[in-house]
Amino acid sequence: MNSNAQAVWLDAFARSADDSDGRAPLAATYDLKPYRLAQLYRAATKEFAADLDEVTTLPADLRRRLAADGLRLESIAPVVLQRSSDGQTTKGLFRLRDGNEVEAVLMEHWNDRTTVCISSQAGCAYACAFCSTGQAGYTRNLSAVEIFDQARFFARELKSRGKKITNVVFMGQGEPFANYDAVMDAVRLLNDPNGFGLGHRHITISTVGLVPQIERFAGEGIQVNLAISLHAPTDVQRSSFMPVNRKFKIGELMAACAAYVEKTHRKVFFEYVMLEDVNDDDASARALAKLMRGHLYHVNLIPYNATPDAPMRGTGDGRIRAFAKTLDDAGVPTTVRTPMGRDIAAACGQLRAQTQPRARAAV
Numbered sequence: 001m002n003s004n005a006q007a008v009w010l011d012a013f014a015r016s017a018d019d020s021d022g023r024a025p026l027a028a029t030y031d032l033k034p035y036r037l038a039q040l041y042r043a044a045t046k047e048f049a050a051d052l053d054e055v056t057t058l059p060a061d062l063r064r065r066l067a068a069d070g071l072r073l074e075s076i077a078p079v080v081l082q083r084s085s086d087g088q089t090t091k092g093l094f095r096l097r098d099g100n101e102v103e104a105v106l107m108e109h110w111n112d113r114t115t116v117c118i119s120s121q122a123g124c125a126y127a128c129a130f131c132s133t134g135q136a137g138y139t140r141n142l143s144a145v146e147i148f149d150q151a152r153f154f155a156r157e158l159k160s161r162g163k164k165i166t167n168v169v170f171m172g173q174g175e176p177f178a179n180y181d182a183v184m185d186a187v188r189l190l191n192d193p194n195g196f197g198l199g200h201r202h203i204t205i206s207t208v209g210l211v212p213q214i215e216r217f218a219g220e221g222i223q224v225n226l227a228i229s230l231h232a233p234t235d236v237q238r239s240s241f242m243p244v245n246r247k248f249k250i251g252e253l254m255a256a257c258a259a260y261v262e263k264t265h266r267k268v269f270f271e272y273v274m275l276e277d278v279n280d281d282d283a284s285a286r287a288l289a290k291l292m293r294g295h296l297y298h299v300n301l302i303p304y305n306a307t308p309d310a311p312m313r314g315t316g317d318g319r320i321r322a323f324a325k326t327l328d329d330a331g332v333p334t335t336v337r338t339p340m341g342r343d344i345a346a347a348c349g350q351l352r353a354q355t356q357p358r359a360r361a362a363v
């Protein structure tokens, strides 16, 4: 697994020059010994070097040659950085080499916990009605390194302040399980003890509910957390604002989750965004409790970050508390998520929506 992460990174680095098509592997082109490759990989993934100049373990003439050939350590460049007024949330909009833009968000909690929320695709094809990214449509998958570099950016920023990333969540733009292989490679890059070194248990993948990939993920043998964007307890409700539910019904989704727990003995987290008069009544709470009861499941109730282009409003605090109490009373472990970064439009897709025109329609 370790060498695998390094191979993924070095392969992307070798292709990072604009004219890299058909280029021979790095080691052969530059006559690099394995320890040189390891130094390069380590500088990028453990020291978070942004520029070849910073990789002082390599001889200066080699650094110059690599740079002159157009090889670059960074696959993304920050375009906009916004910090919330309380200083706890920093949102970045990043430009990819082809001009597409994606967002990532750093949340610094009151304790020493820091969570980075990263994107796995430019845009998203799943068109959930309440989600800003979903409204803008799908553009393309990100590569493993483009995903990883979002975490690397914030790791570097935190390091300058003596802090570290403690958690990474795949809850930015895109559907991670629709870009499965790159996301798994990004997990390898995040986890590699010789590199970034973030424990699997500190990584969470959130999916809209793609059943075949949930089944595949159950077989990975890794301790990465799984979160399901459920958002409604009945097919009629869920299909009305999450088109994916027409393909994978709640029964099938819940069966895949039960099988996942049985195989992995790991808890599944269910996200439930609270939408006024859509999914927030007592009957919905009771139906949700029924789906959850008796399993190793945890519900995260998410206060909605209203987006200008969505037709929905968020549920008020009192109703959220009542909803949570119904779940609590039924014995379902429930957390109400603390909203962060509302003043900087930090919900999925909101910043990109402000700066980029709509992508082409969902496919």
Ligand code: SAH
Pocket: 128, 130, 131, 132, 170, 171, 172, 173, 174, 175, 176, 206, 207, 208, 209, 227, 228, 229, 271, 273, 302, 303, 304, 305, 306, 307, 347, 348
């Ligand atoms: N496609 C994946 C991951 C990206 S969305 C998924 O569906 O899980 C990450 C989470 O943020 C999902 O639970 C999503 O439903 C939620 N979300 C999206 N827009 C939101 C908003 N405006 N306010 C609150 N939560 C939102």
